[in-house]
Amino acid sequence: MTSGTNLRQTSATSNMPATANLVGQRFKRLLVVKLASSRPILWLCRCDCGNERLVPTRNLRNSNTKSCGCLQRDVVRQYATIHGATADRKRTSEYRSWRHMIERCYNPNIREWKYWGGAGVQVCPQWRHNFQQFLHDMGPRPVGHSIDRYPDKNGHYEPGNCRWATPTEQTRNRRPRTPKQATMSPTAATIQQ
Numbered sequence: 001m002t003s004g005t006n007l008r009q010t011s012a013t014s015n016m017p018a019t020a021n022l023v024g025q026r027f028k029r030l031l032v033v034k035l036a037s038s039r040p041i042l043w044l045c046r047c048d049c050g051n052e053r054l055v056p057t058r059n060l061r062n063s064n065t066k067s068c069g070c071l072q073r074d075v076v077r078q079y080a081t082i083h084g085a086t087a088d089r090k091r092t093s094e095y096r097s098w099r100h101m102i103e104r105c106y107n108p109n110i111r112e113w114k115y116w117g118g119a120g121v122q123v124c125p126q127w128r129h130n131f132q133q134f135l136h137d138m139g140p141r142p143v144g145h146s147i148d149r150y151p152d153k154n155g156h157y158e159p160g161n162c163r164w165a166t167p168t169e170q171t172r173n174r175r176p177r178t179p180k181q182a183t184m185s186p187t188a189a190t191i192q193q
Protein backbone atom coordinates (compact mmCIF):
# COMPACT_ATOMS: atom_id res chain seq x y z
CA MET A 1 0.00 0.00 0.00
CA THR A 2 1.53 3.31 -1.07
CA SER A 3 1.14 6.31 1.13
CA GLY A 4 0.58 8.83 -1.65
CA THR A 5 -2.74 7.62 -3.03
CA ASN A 6 -5.66 6.01 -1.45
CA LEU A 7 -8.37 5.20 -3.92
CA ARG A 8 -10.88 4.70 -1.18
CA GLN A 9 -10.65 8.31 -0.08
CA THR A 10 -13.61 10.44 -1.04
CA SER A 11 -13.24 14.00 -2.25
CA ALA A 12 -14.42 15.17 1.16
CA THR A 13 -11.49 13.51 2.85
CA SER A 14 -8.80 14.24 0.28
CA ASN A 15 -7.87 17.65 1.65
CA MET A 16 -7.47 16.67 5.22
CA PRO A 17 -4.74 14.95 7.17
CA ALA A 18 -4.85 11.19 7.04
CA THR A 19 -7.57 10.02 9.34
CA ALA A 20 -9.61 6.91 9.62
CA ASN A 21 -12.90 7.02 7.81
CA LEU A 22 -15.49 6.54 10.52
CA VAL A 23 -18.56 6.59 8.27
CA GLY A 24 -20.84 3.71 9.11
CA GLN A 25 -19.24 3.08 12.48
CA ARG A 26 -21.30 3.07 15.63
CA PHE A 27 -20.27 4.64 18.93
CA LYS A 28 -22.87 3.79 21.55
CA ARG A 29 -26.01 5.58 20.36
CA LEU A 30 -24.28 7.45 17.57
CA LEU A 31 -23.97 6.24 13.99
CA VAL A 32 -21.47 8.18 11.89
CA VAL A 33 -23.26 9.40 8.76
CA LYS A 34 -20.60 11.48 7.00
CA LEU A 35 -17.70 13.81 7.39
CA ALA A 36 -19.26 17.22 7.89
CA SER A 37 -16.12 19.33 8.22
CA SER A 38 -12.45 18.65 7.62
CA ARG A 39 -11.00 21.62 9.49
CA PRO A 40 -11.61 20.92 12.28
CA ILE A 41 -12.63 17.34 11.65
CA LEU A 42 -16.27 16.92 12.60
CA TRP A 43 -18.43 13.91 11.90
CA LEU A 44 -22.16 14.18 11.36
CA CYS A 45 -23.62 11.53 13.61
CA ARG A 46 -27.19 10.33 13.87
CA CYS A 47 -28.30 9.39 17.34
CA ASP A 48 -30.62 6.47 18.03
CA CYS A 49 -33.20 9.04 19.15
CA GLY A 50 -33.19 10.64 15.70
CA ASN A 51 -31.21 13.77 16.51
CA GLU A 52 -28.07 14.65 14.62
CA ARG A 53 -24.92 16.08 16.04
CA LEU A 54 -21.40 17.06 14.92
CA VAL A 55 -18.70 15.29 16.90
CA PRO A 56 -14.88 15.48 16.72
CA THR A 57 -13.04 12.22 16.10
CA ARG A 58 -11.40 12.21 19.50
CA ASN A 59 -14.69 12.44 21.37
CA LEU A 60 -16.01 9.43 19.50
CA ARG A 61 -12.90 7.36 20.00
CA ASN A 62 -12.51 8.03 23.70
CA SER A 63 -16.25 7.55 24.31
CA ASN A 64 -16.67 11.08 25.63
CA THR A 65 -19.64 11.50 23.31
CA LYS A 66 -22.04 8.58 23.29
CA SER A 67 -25.22 10.26 22.15
CA CYS A 68 -26.66 13.58 21.01
CA GLY A 69 -27.08 14.37 24.68
CA CYS A 70 -30.22 12.33 25.16
CA LEU A 71 -28.30 9.66 27.03
CA GLN A 72 -27.79 11.96 29.99
CA ARG A 73 -31.26 13.50 29.73
CA ASP A 74 -32.96 10.13 29.57
CA VAL A 75 -31.60 8.76 32.79
CA VAL A 76 -34.96 8.79 34.51
CA ARG A 77 -36.93 8.12 31.40
CA GLN A 78 -38.06 4.99 29.66
CA TYR A 79 -35.16 4.58 27.28
CA ALA A 80 -32.63 4.52 30.06
CA THR A 81 -34.83 2.12 31.96
CA ILE A 82 -34.69 -0.26 29.03
CA HIS A 83 -30.92 -0.01 28.75
CA GLY A 84 -30.49 -0.48 32.45
CA ALA A 85 -32.79 -3.46 32.40
CA THR A 86 -30.83 -4.94 29.52
CA ALA A 87 -27.55 -4.63 31.36
CA ASP A 88 -29.09 -6.19 34.41
CA ARG A 89 -31.45 -8.39 32.52
CA LYS A 90 -31.44 -11.60 34.49
CA ARG A 91 -32.82 -9.86 37.51
CA THR A 92 -35.58 -7.96 35.78
CA SER A 93 -39.20 -8.89 35.71
CA GLU A 94 -39.19 -8.32 31.93
CA TYR A 95 -36.55 -11.00 31.54
CA ARG A 96 -38.55 -13.44 33.65
CA SER A 97 -41.68 -12.72 31.63
CA TRP A 98 -39.73 -13.34 28.43
CA ARG A 99 -38.30 -16.64 29.73
CA HIS A 100 -41.70 -17.84 30.92
CA MET A 101 -43.30 -16.95 27.60
CA ILE A 102 -40.75 -19.09 25.77
CA GLU A 103 -41.08 -21.93 28.27
CA ARG A 104 -44.87 -21.98 27.90
CA CYS A 105 -44.54 -22.29 24.14
CA TYR A 106 -41.53 -24.56 23.76
CA ASN A 107 -41.06 -26.67 26.86
CA PRO A 108 -43.44 -29.66 26.80
CA ASN A 109 -42.12 -30.70 30.22
CA ILE A 110 -43.92 -27.92 32.05
CA ARG A 111 -47.58 -28.15 32.96
CA GLU A 112 -48.65 -24.93 31.21
CA TRP A 113 -47.19 -25.95 27.86
CA LYS A 114 -50.35 -27.71 26.72
CA TYR A 115 -52.28 -24.44 26.82
CA TRP A 116 -49.71 -22.55 24.75
CA GLY A 117 -47.13 -24.56 22.79
CA GLY A 118 -49.43 -27.54 22.76
CA ALA A 119 -52.22 -25.33 21.43
CA GLY A 120 -50.04 -23.99 18.63
CA VAL A 121 -49.06 -20.67 20.19
CA GLN A 122 -45.63 -19.50 19.06
CA VAL A 123 -43.17 -16.75 19.85
CA CYS A 124 -42.06 -14.78 16.79
CA PRO A 125 -38.42 -15.48 15.79
CA GLN A 126 -37.22 -11.95 16.54
CA TRP A 127 -38.38 -12.33 20.15
CA ARG A 128 -37.66 -15.97 20.70
CA HIS A 129 -33.92 -15.59 20.40
CA ASN A 130 -33.48 -11.98 21.39
CA PHE A 131 -34.51 -10.65 24.77
CA GLN A 132 -33.31 -7.16 23.89
CA GLN A 133 -35.64 -7.02 20.89
CA PHE A 134 -38.53 -8.20 23.07
CA LEU A 135 -37.73 -5.52 25.62
CA HIS A 136 -37.35 -2.87 22.96
CA ASP A 137 -40.75 -3.70 21.46
CA MET A 138 -42.61 -4.18 24.73
CA GLY A 139 -40.97 -1.53 26.90
CA PRO A 140 -40.67 -1.81 30.66
CA ARG A 141 -43.24 -3.89 32.48
CA PRO A 142 -45.45 -1.76 34.71
CA VAL A 143 -45.83 -3.10 38.23
CA GLY A 144 -48.63 -5.64 38.50
CA HIS A 145 -48.81 -6.24 34.76
CA SER A 146 -48.05 -9.35 32.77
CA ILE A 147 -47.78 -10.12 29.09
CA ASP A 148 -51.09 -10.52 27.31
CA ARG A 149 -51.83 -11.45 23.71
CA TYR A 150 -53.99 -8.62 22.47
CA PRO A 151 -56.02 -7.86 20.41
CA ASP A 152 -55.96 -11.48 19.18
CA LYS A 153 -56.11 -13.63 22.30
CA ASN A 154 -55.57 -16.73 20.14
CA GLY A 155 -52.69 -15.20 18.21
CA HIS A 156 -48.98 -15.57 18.65
CA TYR A 157 -46.54 -13.68 20.81
CA GLU A 158 -45.34 -11.03 18.40
CA PRO A 159 -45.12 -7.25 18.08
CA GLY A 160 -48.56 -5.82 17.50
CA ASN A 161 -50.29 -8.60 19.39
CA CYS A 162 -48.83 -8.21 22.86
CA ARG A 163 -49.22 -5.76 25.69
CA TRP A 164 -48.47 -5.50 29.37
CA ALA A 165 -51.87 -5.95 30.96
CA THR A 166 -53.36 -5.88 34.43
CA PRO A 167 -55.14 -8.99 35.71
CA THR A 168 -58.45 -7.23 35.03
CA GLU A 169 -57.53 -6.53 31.44
CA GLN A 170 -56.38 -10.11 31.00
CA THR A 171 -59.63 -11.46 32.39
CA ARG A 172 -61.60 -9.37 29.91
CA ASN A 173 -59.47 -10.79 27.11
CA ARG A 174 -59.71 -14.35 28.36
CA ARG A 175 -60.84 -17.21 26.21
CA PRO A 176 -64.36 -18.33 27.18
CA ARG A 177 -64.23 -21.25 29.60
CA THR A 178 -66.49 -23.07 31.99
CA PRO A 179 -66.17 -21.91 35.61
CA LYS A 180 -64.43 -25.12 36.64
CA GLN A 181 -61.77 -24.80 33.95
CA ALA A 182 -61.37 -21.10 34.51
CA THR A 183 -59.41 -21.59 37.72
CA MET A 184 -56.79 -23.47 35.74
CA SER A 185 -56.94 -21.29 32.65
CA PRO A 186 -53.78 -20.07 30.92
CA THR A 187 -54.69 -16.55 31.83
CA ALA A 188 -54.82 -17.36 35.50
CA ALA A 189 -51.45 -19.02 35.20
CA THR A 190 -50.05 -16.06 33.32
CA ILE A 191 -51.03 -13.71 36.08
CA GLN A 192 -48.78 -15.56 38.47
CA GLN A 193 -45.71 -14.86 36.36
Ligand SMILES: [Zn+2]
Pocket residue numbers: 029047048049050051067068069070071
Ligand atom coordinates in the same frame (compact mmCIF):
# COMPACT_ATOMS: atom_id res chain seq x y z
ZN1 LIG B 1 -30.08 11.17 21.11
